[in-house]
Amino acid sequence: MSDQASPVITVTEGAREKVRLIRSRDDEPERLALKLEVTGESPGKYDVAMSLEVLAEAAADDVVQWHDDLAVIVPAASVPMLRGATLDRQGDLETGGIVLENPNRPAPPEPASPVSGDFGDIDLSGDVAQQVIQILEQHINPQIASHGGRADLVAVEEGTAYLRLGGGCQGCGMAQVTLSQGIETAIISAVEEIERVVDVTDHASGSNPYYQPAKK
Numbered sequence: 001m002s003d004q005a006s007p008v009i010t011v012t013e014g015a016r017e018k019v020r021l022i023r024s025r026d027d028e029p030e031r032l033a034l035k036l037e038v039t040g041e042s043p044g045k046y047d048v049a050m051s052l053e054v055l056a057e058a059a060a061d062d063v064v065q066w067h068d069d070l071a072v073i074v075p076a077a078s079v080p081m082l083r084g085a086t087l088d089r090q091g092d093l094e095t096g097g098i099v100l101e102n103p104n105r106p107a108p109p110e111p112a113s114p115v116s117g118d119f120g121d122i123d124l125s126g127d128v129a130q131q132v133i134q135i136l137e138q139h140i141n142p143q144i145a146s147h148g149g150r151a152d153l154v155a156v157e158e159g160t161a162y163l164r165l166g167g168g169c170q171g172c173g174m175a176q177v178t179l180s181q182g183i184e185t186a187i188i189s190a191v192e193e194i195e196r197v198v199d200v201t202d203h204a205s206g207s208n209p210y211y212q213p214a215k216k
Contacts, residue, residue, distance in 0.1 A: 019070055038082065
């Protein structure tokens with residue numbers, strides 16, 4: 001166990017009172033410390049688990065800090081993600097809860113790499129739809145496969161190619177970036193009859209495209 005000079009988190013008096021009240025229900029309350037550990041990520045924030053743990057069982061590399069008579073344990077891996085956070089109490093002592101105000105945020109996901117426009121030795125043949133499929137299968141899908149995704153042609157109508165994205169691209173917040181910066185550019189560059197590419201994936205529910213071919 002280590003005790004850093006500067007506290008990782010700030011614990012208000014209200015929060016200390018609440019923790020002391022909770023641990024007073026234990027037969028040996030003084031042996032318990034409050035442990036805060038980052039357990040994962042949610043959009044825009046870290047998921048933090050709070051629990052009462054036996055202080056003597058803290059790991060050797062855990063940071064243990066005292067706030068008056070309350071010991072707080074922060075595992076070493078969680079320190080960078082919790083430094084500067086404040087533990088406070090909302091509401092009164094009996095019915096209020098403990099809240100953690102954490103200024104740290106997970107790094108935003110990296111945008112998917114744009115699909116390059118180097119078509120190598122791809123020999124396009126057949127009608128427009130077949131040419132689009134060849135670009136997808138031989139050029140685009142091998143590149144977006146690194147993100148667990150793929151693109152399939154649904155239809156071609158009046159210069160527009162309608163695609164459905166699957167795998168890692170379905171429901172991905174960066175799917176539109178991948179489409180506009182890579183797939184659309186590649187298809188339009190390779191197949192002169194195509195002027196526009198439309199994503200018809202149902203990203204919300206993961207089933208059934210919202211595009212239906214126009215009635216003849």
